[in-house]
């Protein structure tokens with residue numbers, strides 16, 4: 515971390531502020547809001563601490579305060595259940611969803627193997643290969659809209675996230691997502 519240039523260091527500081535905690539696993543900023551503040555973070559999908567493997571299948575973190583608030587509203591309206599229903603009933607939608615989950619699972623495994631070459635235990639590889647982006651073993655379970663939107667923003671392969679995005683719209687210049695955070699933290 516010592517050789518981060520000031521811009522990267524600033525990005526990291528803002529990302530940690532937006533996340534609300536300093537994560538133990540390393541991460542990079544995957545997408546930005548139009549005002550330049552971090553929008554989606556990509557964390558290492560696995561982390562080794564004191565010789566113990568800790569897998570993080572939910573490795574994409576939505577940190578934009580605007581999107582987080584709007585998605586929380588949708589969840590409060592019961593849309594997690596609505597999307598779960600749609601996965602059950604709409605075959606084409608489910609197929610797109612499954613393909614996206616497979617792509618992300620493969621990405622997680624290849625990232626983990628790159629970070630820990632030749633070291634990754636089989637049971638950890640399995641968790642990374644067989645869990646949804648929301649950290650669920652049930653591929654028909656939606657669980658949380660934030661992670662699906664994060665996947666759509668990061669990789670454009672999550673139809674739940676894509677539909678959420680048509681409902682709430684991606685951030686624009688006039689949203690000032692970064693200053694939204696500053697306003698919120700005022701007493």
Ligand SMILES: [Zn+2]
Pocket residue numbers: 547548553578579580581685689691
């Ligand atoms: Zn934003």
